[in-house]
Structures are given as structure tokens and as C-alpha cells.
Amino acid sequence: MSKVTPLSGFPEYLPRQRLVEQHVLDTIRQVFERHGFSSIETRAVEPLEQMLRKGEIDKEVYVLRRLHAESGEPDAGLGLHFDLTVPLARYVVQNAGHLDFPFRRYQIQKAWRGERPQEGRSREFTQADIDVVGRDTLAFHHDVEVALVMAEVFRTLPCPATVIVVNNRKLAEGFFLGLGATDSSAALRAIDKLDKIGKDKVSDLLVAQAGLTAEAASTCLALAEIRSADTSFVDRVQALGVEHPLLTEGLGELESLIAAACDVMPGAIVADLKIARGLDYYTGTVYETELVGYESVGSICSGGRYDALASDGRTTYPGVGISLGVTRLLAILIGRELVTASRSVPTCVLVAVADEDRRGEASAAAAKLRARGINTEVSPEAAKFGKQIRHADRRGIPYVWFCETDGPHSVKDIRSGDQVAADPGVWLPPEADLNPVVSLSNASVAEPLDPSNR
Amino acid sequence: MSKVTPLSGFPEYLPRQRLVEQHVLDTIRQVFERHGFSSIETRAVEPLEQMLRKGEIDKEVYVLRRLHAESGEPDAGLGLHFDLTVPLARYVVQNAGHLDFPFRRYQIQKAWRGERPQEGRSREFTQADIDVVGRDTLAFHHDVEVALVMAEVFRTLPCPATVIVVNNRKLAEGFFLGLGATDSSAALRAIDKLDKIGKDKVSDLLVAQAGLTAEAASTCLALAEIRSADTSFVDRVQALGVEHPLLTEGLGELESLIAAACDVMPGAIVADLKIARGLDYYTGTVYETELVGYESVGSICSGGRYDALASDGRTTYPGVGISLGVTRLLAILIGRELVTASRSVPTCVLVAVADEDRRGEASAAAAKLRARGINTEVSPEAAKFGKQIRHADRRGIPYVWFCETDGPHSVKDIRSGDQVAADPGVWLPPEADLNPVVSLSNASVAEPLDPSNR
Numbered sequence: 001m002s003k004v005t006p007l008s009g010f011p012e013y014l015p016r017q018r019l020v021e022q023h024v025l026d027t028i029r030q031v032f033e034r035h036g037f038s039s040i041e042t043r044a045v046e047p048l049e050q051m052l053r054k055g056e057i058d059k060e061v062y063v064l065r066r067l068h069a070e071s072g073e074p075d076a077g078l079g080l081h082f083d084l085t086v087p088l089a090r091y092v093v094q095n096a097g098h099l100d101f102p103f104r105r106y107q108i109q110k111a112w113r114g115e116r117p118q119e120g121r122s123r124e125f126t127q128a129d130i131d132v133v134g135r136d137t138l139a140f141h142h143d144v145e146v147a148l149v150m151a152e153v154f155r156t157l158p159c160p161a162t163v164i165v166v167n168n169r170k171l172a173e174g175f176f177l178g179l180g181a182t183d184s185s186a187a188l189r190a191i192d193k194l195d196k197i198g199k200d201k202v203s204d205l206l207v208a209q210a211g212l213t214a215e216a217a218s219t220c221l222a223l224a225e226i227r228s229a230d231t232s233f234v235d236r237v238q239a240l241g242v243e244h245p246l247l248t249e250g251l252g253e254l255e256s257l258i259a260a261a262c263d264v265m266p267g268a269i270v271a272d273l274k275i276a277r278g279l280d281y282y283t284g285t286v287y288e289t290e291l292v293g294y295e296s297v298g299s300i301c302s303g304g305r306y307d308a309l310a311s312d313g314r315t316t317y318p319g320v321g322i323s324l325g326v327t328r329l330l331a332i333l334i335g336r337e338l339v340t341a342s343r344s345v346p347t348c349v350l351v352a353v354a355d356e357d358r359r360g361e362a363s364a365a366a367a368k369l370r371a372r373g374i375n376t377e378v379s380p381e382a383a384k385f386g387k388q389i390r391h392a393d394r395r396g397i398p399y400v401w402f403c404e405t406d407g408p409h410s411v412k413d414i415r416s417g418d419q420v421a422a423d424p425g426v427w428l429p430p431e432a433d434l435n436p437v438v439s440l441s442n443a444s445v446a447e448p449l450d451p452s453n454r
Numbered sequence: 455m456s457k458v459t460p461l462s463g464f465p466e467y468l469p470r471q472r473l474v475e476q477h478v479l480d481t482i483r484q485v486f487e488r489h490g491f492s493s494i495e496t497r498a499v500e501p502l503e504q505m506l507r508k509g510e511i512d513k514e515v516y517v518l519r520r521l522h523a524e525s526g527e528p529d530a531g532l533g534l535h536f537d538l539t540v541p542l543a544r545y546v547v548q549n550a551g552h553l554d555f556p557f558r559r560y561q562i563q564k565a566w567r568g569e570r571p572q573e574g575r576s577r578e579f580t581q582a583d584i585d586v587v588g589r590d591t592l593a594f595h596h597d598v599e600v601a602l603v604m605a606e607v608f609r610t611l612p613c614p615a616t617v618i619v620v621n622n623r624k625l626a627e628g629f630f631l632g633l634g635a636t637d638s639s640a641a642l643r644a645i646d647k648l649d650k651i652g653k654d655k656v657s658d659l660l661v662a663q664a665g666l667t668a669e670a671a672s673t674c675l676a677l678a679e680i681r682s683a684d685t686s687f688v689d690r691v692q693a694l695g696v697e698h699p700l701l702t703e704g705l706g707e708l709e710s711l712i713a714a715a716c717d718v719m720p721g722a723i724v725a726d727l728k729i730a731r732g733l734d735y736y737t738g739t740v741y742e743t744e745l746v747g748y749e750s751v752g753s754i755c756s757g758g759r760y761d762a763l764a765s766d767g768r769t770t771y772p773g774v775g776i777s778l779g780v781t782r783l784l785a786i787l788i789g790r791e792l793v794t795a796s797r798s799v800p801t802c803v804l805v806a807v808a809d810e811d812r813r814g815e816a817s818a819a820a821a822k823l824r825a826r827g828i829n830t831e832v833s834p835e836a837a838k839f840g841k842q843i844r845h846a847d848r849r850g851i852p853y854v855w856f857c858e859t860d861g862p863h864s865v866k867d868i869r870s871g872d873q874v875a876a877d878p879g880v881w882l883p884p885e886a887d888l889n890p891v892v893s894l895s896n897a898s899v900a901e902p903l904d905p906s907n908r
Contacts, residue, residue, distance in 0.1 A: 004544055004547050004766075005548075007499070010497035010498075012495070012496055012497055012545070013494070013495070014494075014549060014552050014553075015492035015494055018495065019492075019493070021495075022493055033800040034829050034830070035824070035831060036831030037800070038798065038799050039469070039473070039800075040467070040468075040469055041475075042466055043465075043466055044498075044564065044578060045464060045578070048521075060521075061520070061521045062520060063519050064517070064518065066514075066515070066517070066568035067502075067514075067515045067517050067568075069568070078461075080518070090458055093458050100798070100845075102834045104799075104831070114520035114521075124499070139835065141810075141813060145832075260814065264817070264821070312458075344554070345490055345492050345558075346487040346493075356595075360714065360717060370489070374488075375488050375489075375490055376489070376490065377489060377490030377558070378599075380556045380596070391554075394554055395554050
């Protein structure tokens, strides 16, 4: 093992960076549970036939094979899941008899796609999803709820400002149909390319593929420019003079979502009528999320409503959900050092060892500190105290403990140099020193630390 | 998706069972951090050439391939890791310049092996590992430490009694060599089969493969019968009259480990001289763990000392570590319903909705409760209150909150039926109701709940 190089697309972190990741994951979990979402985990693999129902995505799946498999083995048809939505649909159908509906679940797991790695796109990545799944029906207020839960996650995390941008497929499709489109899906796909290919080319596509006139195409582009943090978008859409029952329905849904969101967290959730979410099979609300100042990495949190997330032939399970791209977010937070941990280890106290024969005494003091919730380790070596203190300092451990043979123990804050007598059954550090603190740094934007973290 | 069946060897849990799993994982993590171990995660994949260095295990690796891969693609040589030790060795060599030694790391992740599934053996499973890795040297006291940390994990978890059984490769090898063995590895492999094939066949193997006389083989079997919770095993070994410098060294190490462990946690860690750990490349201490009453599932926590865990050609990294088989443990705890959660959701309070027009009011009350750490959801439907209460009851949610239009809000404990006036900015439930409680049940041994949980 003379030379080891990172694998592109498979990010890994150093212990101090991992503390940031853990803080982000813990925060996400806490907010999800605060809102009564239940955790599930699904196996990493799904049958290929399940995963390939969605069409274009198939080329990205990693297929598994046992190294010495014999042909015809059952696991020959398994692949690693590329998202957490396909597994959720399968899990709901498989366990429907054991679940209570509406089923509120969160799922924080890795997924894999064999795509070409680039900033914001890894081959192995962690997603944090919430979905609410109904049986037969699912009330629209859950479309508001999942967006607000994610907005609360972003408000709680140490991270730059975010804006959740929302649109509604019914609004868009109704609008295209009202303008005479012969293929509203083609119109949606064209609008989805706006940022990539620009207005002129989108207009050409709307005419060539969606069956719209040039004038209608220009009205579609006008729709795509509408964005508002309040319900003023409704008047602007109506001013375009297009009518269709689907448009009316979608406009009403989006209005009620933005109105409710404005009440609770003004500015966090914004209507943006160019959001399309490409080929995914959403049927109503769609969400994306901009990380302000880092829009170029793409949406860090996306989702929408599926009227038929899953079905077992007799029963249909509608769902609405939203998925936070944890790895994409961390590529910014950690890769650009926007967020840092105050030390590289969980340890608060290092107990010094005066002599190897007295290691048991140091271990006993450490056990007393741990019993009261203080992360403690014992010095690996009975070296000179100066060396033991440097061992703590190098890793950011704030306190070193000394077991005196005669007289009380003492504890030294190695940042200030202050040393005081202390009893391991009583002493407590200040709350802020107990665990590593993870916080937004004031560092300006920097290049990623480690080329594997992309 | 008309019929979905579980995949054998890929366990999945229902939400209430998942709460048990989360509690187990959280407890393990907390104890590890209490002892100053740093978390790392490694990517799920390793180059095949890394993983196949160990020999016999190769047949169990899952190899990855992109569904539409072109030949010669770089990821053609990747497989899913089958443990967390091979990835640790690679991570240490790759990041040595950024780590402080001795490096104390924990790692809780899934691993995969394409083995035939059976009780205690899954194709996808979670391991929780701690290792201490030195540079050039690593003090023996870490061999004591990692066993004591795991003993503390087991003491903290809701689970049946466990015994960590320990042996030492130097002791065993020195003993075989002192008896004239020509192949001490063959002797070790023979002893490792004792439980499976019995004494007579092991004796035959010791003669045929390790070059021992029948009398010497019988002395080896006498060694394998020695087990003690204190250091009395030392006299019993010496009474067998075998001498070899390696034996003396290993016996001294094991004696100091058991002596130190006895001081801290008597009975938790026991010397057992038949423990061999088969083909793994340990060079000193070896550990296994018996779950008392469930020994037939095999060791639930194993490991040992490697004098050369990793090397980059110039520097050698010795390590000692121990790995808890979380999935194997959960197959017992959850599969046999030994441990249960007090409810199926994290939710403590369900806020009732009197009328859809007043949902905003219910949401506002819920937000106030959440702000003080109370997991709260709002009723999905403005149904009759009786129906809303049943919705809470079915999932074990203990409290239902009512927003009155005139007068104060009130909260009902739906277990007792008691209803009292309450302010959402002030009210707190009893500590025991705040989160689901996970505990050992009094249930006798039962069959697994769900055939997929094996």
C-alpha cells in the first residue's frame, strides 16, 4: 500500500470535517423528529426492474455482482439505489399493512449514481428526505408543511441563506394547454432548460416541440420570469390572460402555499414560475432550493408532489416530499471552509499520566468525569507533562487533568494556562467547552481543502 | 408493483423497530465519544485489489459495474467493503499527514458480503468499530482500553448479559511451538474448529497438519479448556509445563489485560484460551463476545491487535480494534422482541384541528411546543375529535392538544383521559413522555417478527 489516491466522486472527510458533517446530520434529524417524522432506513439495493421504471436515469445505476457468482443467481438483478424515493415507494407497498397513514417518514442515507463527478455531483452522496404518504388521498396542507420543515432545517443549520423556490405543475401545464400547446410535457422540458440554453433557444423548442406559436412561446417566457415572495404573483399570472381549469387549480394551490408560508417564515419560501424539475413525475407542487451566493452548484433541496407515489394495483399512495442533498451542501460548507469545528476530537479533558504504574489512577479519574457526561481520554504515554499538554493542544482538547499523589487533583485550561484544584466527581467545564462547537466561520470563500471532497 | 417480497439477507425495520435501532446506535456513539474516539466514515467502495489481499474472503465481495459502463472504465475495479478494517488501513495511509497518533477512531457504517443469509449473518449489515492506531509503536494498554470501552457499551445498552472473551495469539503460538509444532498457524486453525467439529477431530488435525504428537495435541486441548474471569488462568497454563519465549510474552500480556479489566468491571472480560479468530491476521490480543443465552448466533463483537494494520513502505501503523456487529445484535434484540420502543413515532403531542380554517392556529401552537423541545405534529384532518384522538392513540402519541377559540388551550393525556388547561408557551410533559422510551421487555424469547429481519 505504497501510494493511495482519493477516488474522484467518493468524498471522505478528516475527523475535524466529519464533526461538521455530524452536526449537520444531527440538526437535520432533530428538526425532522421535532415535526413528528419517523425514521426509516431501506437496504442499499433494489431490484433493477424497480429502478428502471423511471426511464432516462437507468444509465447511472451501479449494478452488483458477487465476485464469484454463478450465473442465474438471484442477486444478479440488484443495483445500488440512486435516490430514496424509489425505495420509499417499494417500502410503503411492502409494509402498508403495518403503517399508519398519512405516513410521515424521514430517511437519511447514502445513494449512488455512476455520473461524471463535478462540483455538487458525487458518485456516493447522502440525502435527507422527508415525505408524507397518504392512502388514496393526501391533503394539500402537507405540501406547505414539508417546505416549512425544510425551511426550518436551513434556519437551524450553520449555513448561508437559502430560498426554497416553488412552482406547481398544474399551473404550468394548464398555462401551456391554455395557450394551445399540443405537448405540455415538451413545453415543461423546454422551460427546464432556460438557465442552460437561454430564452431564444427555449422559444424555438416551445414552437418546434410543444406546438406553440411564437407569440404563445413568448407568453410562456413571460410566465417563467414571474417570481414573488408573497402572493402578488397571482395577479401577474392572471394579467397574462391565459385560461384553463388546470391553471386555475394550480394557481390556487400555489397561492395557498405561499400565503401560509409567508405567515410563518416570510421570505424563506418563494413562488418562482420557471421551476420545472425536468423529467421527474411530479403532478403538482415542485420545490427547489437556492443556496444564496452558491447558486451555480444547483438546487440543494428538491422535491414535489406525486399523486401516485406508489400503487399496489388496488390502492394508490399519493405523496409529497422533499430531499436535501447533504453531500452537495457539505461540499460548500466544508469544502470552502464556511463552517468549522472548534476542535478535531470529541474529547474535552485529557487525563495526564505521571508514570505508567499510575495509569489505573488516571483511568479512575477519567471514569468519574465520563460518568457526568464529560468526554475524556487518558494520555497515551507517561511522557513529560509538557509533551502530554502538547498532545492535547494539537487536537484542540481544552483541559488537562492531573492526579496528584498527595492533595487534591487539579485541572489546567491549556488555552489560558489557569490551573485549579478540582474533584473529578464534581468539576464541570463551562457548557461551551463540553462538546466541539460547530459554527459558521468568517472565512471568505476559499477553494476546497481536499480534491476528494467533491 | 403488485407484489413486493423482502430480500433475504437485507434486513429492514418498521418505524417502531427502527426506534430501537436508533437508540442502540446513539448509545454506541455516545460511549465511543465519551472515551474520545473520533468519528470517521469511509466511502462504501474500495478497489478490489485492496480487499483481496486477505485471501479466502474474496468470494464474498460484491463488485460494482455501471449499468451502461464501457469496458476499461476506472470504476470497473471497485467493490463494496466487507468490513471497516480494510477501509481504515487505507484511510490511515492516505491521510497520515493530517492525523494525530495514536489515532482513536470510531466508525459506524454498513458493510456487505455476498454470503448465504442465516440467523446472525446478513448480506447487508452495520458494524460499529473502534480502533486505536499508532505510528511505529502502540502501547499495550490500548488492548485493555478497547475491550473496556466495548464492555461499557454493553453495560449501557438495553441487552442481555455479555461476556467479552479474550486470548492472545502469542500465548497460543508460543504454546504450540513449545510443544514442537511445525506449523503453528495450522494448530491455530485446528483449535478454531473446536466448537464445530469436536475434540477428537481437532486432535487429528493437530497431528496431521501441525506436526504435533498425539500427547502434545491432548495438551493443546487442555489449554483450550482454560477459562477464567480473573488471572488464575496463568497458573493453570504454567501447570501444563510448556515453555517458549512467545508463550511467556503472550501470557504476560493477557494477565495484565485481565488484571486491569477485573479492577474496573469484574466479570465483563474473561480469559478464554480456545479463542483463535481463524484466518484473520492478528498478532497478539484477540477478542470475541458472547451474548449470554444466544451464543449460537456467534460472536457479536470481535477484534484484536495487528502489529501492522497498515504500512506505506516506510512507516508501519500498528493497531488494536474491536468491531460490534450491530445487525447481528439487533436480529436478537428486535427480531425476538427483547427490546421495544414505547411508541412508533417520535411525536409527543398531536395538536387537534377543529376546522380546516383554523389549521394556522393549530400550527402556531405546535410551533410554540416545538420551540421548547417537544416533538409535535398537527392533526392531518379536521375530523371529529374522537377520530383525531384515535389517530394519536394508534401510534402511541401520549398527548392531544386543543386550541379553544375563547379561553385557554387544553391538553389531554389520552392514556388517563385527564384534560387540563395549558399554555403552549409554558406546558411541559413529564420527562419520561418527551421521547419514545426504548427498553428491555419482559417478553420471553419469541420468533422473529418479520421474515426480512434476518
